Amino acid sequence: MKQTYEKLMASETVKKAREIMKADEAHTWEQHQELVLIPAFSRHEEKRAKRFAEMLRAEGCEVTVDEVNNVYTVIKGTGDGPAVYMTAHIDTVFPMDTPLAIRKEGDRYYCPGIGDDTAQLAQILTLVRVIRDSGVRFKGDLIIGGNVGEEGLGDLYGVRHFFSKKENADKVDGFITFDGSSSGIVTGGTGSYRYKVSFKGPGGHSYGDFGMPNPIFAMGRAIALFSQMKAPVDKKTTFSVGVVEGGTSVNSIPFACSMLVDMRSESKANLDAEDACFKQIVAKAVEEENARWAADSGLYSDRYSRPGTVPLCERKVEAVIEQLGNRPVGEIQSEESPIVAASIAAFKASGIEPNMRGCSSTDANIPISMGIPAVGMGGGGKGGGAHSSGEWFDPTDITSGLFKNYVLLCGLLGVEGLTEPLLPKRDK
């Protein structure tokens, strides 16, 4: 592997690529600024995807825009190499009505979404130009573009859709989500399950209908049990209730309330165990709330019921669990695995000390969970404030951060007449 990168770094092709990249910085930054001003909230990426596809076509590429607006081109390899899918996400966390304007302060340019992940989306175009103009010929096929639905309620639907097609899942030997900080390498996918749990009952008057099960009581019981769960500690596993709402007035027994639940883990087994526990808890809480008033019926529930009506204690509460998010766990890949080792070596060969980030929740969750090697990493430039209105980007010397990604592609795919691919083809 060391030899492979030594050969690459010494080659005229790769040296030329660096020069082209450097000369392209202003162009990259121009396209970056155009793209960031096109709103692209998750599941509303159409307009930005369309413009990105036009930009990719303008580089002479044959472009696919799939059913959900994933955009990509295939740069065919010369022969029997592995296939790599490299993609930056098109969507941002900012709703469509978020005011978008670029404001400069010192070396920093501020705009919602300017870093995450528009910086990398623009640099995909740069890489396409540099690959073309440096004359490099990969052995394996490179699928390269932008994908939808990475953020929040996008729930990874873009990459999920891509890999849901058998021909794609069968073809790809390695995946790079082009996302995150310039020096970081993500090697695993934190999985998450997200739910909305709704508790419902007939509701009534807090005094007149006392003795009737109360949905907020059932939810409180569920939260109390949930808060007492023991999270596994072998691999980080977490749980939270982030939002609660329900009820109409202080003197009404509510007819409905709900809570939003988040569970995450680096381990699929841990996450599934926690998930099973959560579902038991919701059922138990509802059962206990209903049973409590039934058991007390001799005390007051039936005493306060009006004759001829359903006894108050029999007007049951129930819960409905709705899944809002399902990001599969991508168990962390070892530093010896070819895609991770090749990434580390490419960073070092390019003069960047890699920051091993371990698990994170990214588009790489999907392929890793399917057994397809995958990593996550950023490109060039500096940035901060992701997901906040103070998000910023500094495009100074993009090349020093972006060059490593070109080198990694060369390493993984192999270069005709120069190096063999570092990424093995998968058994399919």
Added chain:
Amino acid sequence: MKQTYEKLMASETVKKAREIMKADEAHTWEQHQELVLIPAFSRHEEKRAKRFAEMLRAEGCEVTVDEVNNVYTVIKGTGDGPAVYMTAHIDTVFPMDTPLAIRKEGDRYYCPGIGDDTAQLAQILTLVRVIRDSGVRFKGDLIIGGNVGEEGLGDLYGVRHFFSKKENADKVDGFITFDGSSSGIVTGGTGSYRYKVSFKGPGGHSYGDFGMPNPIFAMGRAIALFSQMKAPVDKKTTFSVGVVEGGTSVNSIPFACSMLVDMRSESKANLDAEDACFKQIVAKAVEEENARWAADSGLYSDRYSRPGTVPLCERKVEAVIEQLGNRPVGEIQSEESPIVAASIAAFKASGIEPNMRGCSSTDANIPISMGIPAVGMGGGGKGGGAHSSGEWFDPTDITSGLFKNYVLLCGLLGVEGLTEPLLPKRDK
């Protein structure tokens, strides 16, 4: 007592009063319709109170409008009789921007607030005219008018304010809240305590800050404990959580959440016991939530904390209890107590079978809780749909319902040259 009412019913004065009342019905209904179109949401009664005061002055009365817009006049008695304060509430449950228009359907007139308590407010003016024009001379003083703040978050502040003045509390021997159905007699006051409980913490990321106490967890623990309380059954006592809210997103540990709590009872001892239990529960829930993460710190709380920062498990949750409502219990008065017995007898003498309502939450809570005899009852006319947008009133034959109230005043206060007061003066 029977003799007293026989004398009254046989007297020319009382017979004349009935004729005057009958002849006044159109006038009563006219003023009723004018008053109901003046918005008077609790704590926003000024405009309606001002108009009501003008109407009272137009009857030749010297009118007091106190600091909070209670409006009343004093009809002086001839001598050493008891003092009665009779009042209808000016406020309604309808916010100031509620569209107010009177719509007729059959014999029913629909308008928000047309029954509760505008009907009785208008009939206060009728009673003043009838007392004046029938020439009746009471032995005791009658304080008669309209008061603010009976409904909802008004929290009885009008009558509470009136009786907070020593000269008023010392003067009044009996109280009538002129409110409710025509045939009902309320003899006790259901007490209630209402609270907003806010749970606060630093908040953070559901995954990154796992191990930090969660305000929603603390609230859930409190609700679960609260839902398990045993309500006393000797006298009806209830508890409920009616509203919960809090949190900003599924993947954040919230920094704040809150719940609205309602507790009611016919017994002060029961209500206070429940209240003490509730406060212990809130403290215990917060303590347990904080203790849980501190105890687990060896497992993950401190493990996930960033070096150099306050450990996650030490970022405590706390609760603040804010009282929104405090309606004192007015323990139910026996049917043998003079004010209740006189009310029952006045109803019967006037041909109305009284419907003993027992406890309710009305302005009478305040005087009863202070040991001042008090009852609640409506006037004339039929109505329904109180507190709803479909509230209606039928003014047909107001006199048949209202006459009893005149008779009761005669009975309680005593009529010069005819009857002795049925209401004793209080030891003060």
